[in-house]
Amino acid sequence: MREARPENLGERFGDPGGPDPGEATSSAASASIMRERAAQELSPEMGRMGAEDPSTALPDEPQLAPAYYATQARGWRRDIWALLHPPYTAWHLSYVLIGAGLAPGIDVVRLAATLVAFFLAVGVSAHALDELRGRPLQTSVPATGLWAAAIIGLVGAVALGFAGVSALGVGLLPFIAAGVLFVFAYNLELLGGRLHGDFWFALSWGAFPVLTAYFAQTGRISIGSVAAAAAAYALAFGQRALSTPARQLRRKTRSVTGTLTRSDGSEQALDEPALLHPLESALRAFSWGVVLLGLGLVATKLLG
Structure with missing residues (x-):
């Protein structure tokens, strides 16, 4: 009488165990088959379709730098x-020069204090907060370092503002409060992002510096300063209209393909550099132009 063999776990669930008819019986072949079955059980989709053909995978596209003034190199110098944002920081500080240049006379100490305050608030604090949201510039500065820069920069700007209250009176306090609101609400997209957009960008970093600088010189607001602030608003709005698609191309676009066919039949290939060139050429020109305009106004008042 043949002795009954106890069922193993595989037989209990319908797998007779051992090689199927026609399968290789060597230990190496059995191990290979077992591995294949295990892979199919773990991933039925892969078992049916097979591994992805490497030839069908999209090649990695060369990435552009996150900004035309920020290289792809690594290191603390590059990150700082x-x-x-040197071109944009200089651009917005130029609105301070324009506002001060509209005053009947320029107090150099007040102008210097206003420039330093806006540099700390915009150039340091606002940009550090902006980098905390998704690392758009791909820096390696720790979050604690960015928070420290943001807080120190804003505290320094507010301290300079309060120092000016003794000379200009409490009329300067609304400007200080508005500056703090703009830095946090815009760059951290508070209030559901309601203060983050083209309108608020142009108001906070275009019109606001002009009015603040003029008030810091004169202690009042004039019709001329309001008109100049409106011009700065328009320039900042235009800056945003150019920089937004440029950022999209540099930071959020994998590839661009296409052809521009002109009316004479000639063609031009479209890619990221072709689309970026007119946008960033205009941004470079405007940044230098506004800086020189501000310097010219101040130099005229100081040097005659």
């Missing part, structure tokens, strides 16, 4: 330079 990128975080300061």
